Amino acid sequence: MWRIITGPSILDRDVASDVLLTLVICALGAEMAINHHTRTLPVLLIVAAIGVFGSISIARFVARRDQEGR
Secondary structure, three states, X not given: OHHHHHOOOHHHHHHHHHHHHHHHHHHHXXXXXXXXXXXXXXXXXXXXXXXXXXXXXXHXXXXXXXXXXX
């Protein structure tokens, strides 16, 4: 959480948020396996989609900013 808040760069924050989302996905998957249900599967898929689309948008932002700086 500290790395997400303080940075120092947007890429560091992105990596830290990806790690956090991965931990949430693992926890939800473990909870589903332990309790033998699939009720939280839509939440798992939404969290995974947020992680993927967030990483893609940040990568595009950084690439665009890098090209403008040249």
